[in-house]
């Protein structure tokens with residue numbers, strides 16, 4: 001009886017050791033990996049967070065642009081929150097062309113007046129980022145192709161924007177975005193953001 005009891009107890013004990021051993025090794029490996037992962041994350045996170053401005057800082061950053069020297073028919077390119085910004089002084093003919101388009105003909109209906117500030121309807125401020133897939137349209141620099149509608153032309157897939165930077169043809173779903181901005185009291189500068 002004693003032998004039988006011994007044999008009966010020995011077998012499960014051996015199996016138990018093996019199982020425990022595997023489990024212990026797995027646990028040690030898993031614990032080591034976890035520690036490495038946590039350590040890696042702990043070291044990387046401060047590095048990454050030091051390299052990139054926080055979302056708060058980026059969201060609050062503003063750009064000042066002196067618009068006093070921009071002549072009718074001219075545009076300048078600036079940078080706002082790391083993206084191109086177009087500031088364009090429209091000629092009377094460009095304003096008339098924009099006002100002559102019925103809203104029903106527009107994919108993203110907006111008047112020039114709605115896209116500019118009161119008293120400054122000749123100054124068009126938009127992001128220089130195509131609303132299709134984010135290319136930088138042509139038309140802000142002298143001699144660049146302004147497209148069929150005299151505004152901006154995106155060479156990536158052929159979107160055409162009019163003199164109010166509204167989408168008129170091609171795949172872009174919406175007008176070039178007008179960011180938040182204010183004029184200085186004397187009208188010489190805008191603060192974007």
Ligand code: FES
Pocket residue numbers: 130131132133134135154155156157158159170171172
């Ligand atoms: S990104 Fe401008 S047309 Fe596609």
